[in-house]
Amino acid sequence: KNEVEQSPQNLTAQEGEFITINCSYSVGISALHWLQQHPGGGIVSLFMLSSGKKKHGRLIATINIQEKHSSLHITASHPRDSAVYICARGATNKLIFGTGTLLAVQP
Amino acid sequence: DAGITQSPRYKITETGRQVTLMCHQTWSHSYMFWYRQDLGHGLRLIYYSAAADITDKGEVPDGYVVSRSKTENFPLTLESATRSQTSVYFCAIGGTDYREQFFGPGTRLTVL
Numbered sequence: 001k002n003e004v005e006q007s008p009q010n011l012t013a014q015e016g017e018f019i020t021i022n023c024s025y026s027v028g029i030s031a032l033h034w035l036q037q038h039p040g041g042g043i044v045s046l047f048m049l050s051s052g053k054k055k056h057g058r059l060i061a062t063i064n065i066q067e068k069h070s071s072l073h074i075t076a077s078h079p080r081d082s083a084v085y086i087c088a089r090g091a092t093n094k095l096i097f098g099t100g101t102l103l104a105v106q107p
Numbered sequence: 108d109a110g111i112t113q114s115p116r117y118k119i120t121e122t123g124r125q126v127t128l129m130c131h132q133t134w135s136h137s138y139m140f141w142y143r144q145d146l147g148h149g150l151r152l153i154y155y156s157a158a159a160d161i162t163d164k165g166e167v168p169d170g171y172v173v174s175r176s177k178t179e180n181f182p183l184t185l186e187s188a189t190r191s192q193t194s195v196y197f198c199a200i201g202g203t204d205y206r207e208q209f210f211g212p213g214t215r216l217t218v219l
């Protein structure tokens with residue numbers, strides 16, 4: 001069992017829909033990271049959070065430390081949001097990654 | 108971001124050959140990382156380095172060698188490439204605990 005679990009693994013949405021991707025982890029953390037990878041592209045850090053909520057444009061990340069759970073929300077989704085979204089938990093000297101959620105937003 | 112570069116971007120080699128993937132940063136981050144990304148496994152840490160001349164194994168180090176004689180460079184060597192090492196390799200900097208991690212563009216390696 002991976003230390004960091006994401007759900008769903010695959011997600012297809014229509015343009016404009018509200019999207020939620022979930023991440024659960026099994027041990028206490030220092031910080032939780034969300035990253036984005038476009039098809040054939042590089043990996044970009046979206047958020048790093050250790051409590052509460054962060055917002056950047058149409059993206060919102062939340063974390064519940066007690067429940068060991070984080071969510072990434074995308075409001076008013078757009079085809080350019082299609083990508084793999086990866087969560088990772090901070091560990092001493094490194095990050096532990098989930099396997100990612102493949103999101104496809106159809107026009 | 109141009110702060111971290113990888114070369115080559117694409118490489119095809121044969122089983123048994125030695126291959127070196129280069130990673131270079133311009134930001135002087137202490138920590139540098141090598142990952143491989145395979146379908147179904149996500150990102151897996153191969154080796155990381157906390158500073159020049161300090162390296163440590165990650166999750167999947169077998170078959171790989173690293174060195175870090177200078178802060179800005181972190182080469183990854185496959186001493187005798189195998190087909191199972193066909194993958195996309197990402198170098199990253201920063202990103203421990205409370206720090207963001209920045210990734211290079213990746214190197215797609217095919218071992219025939």
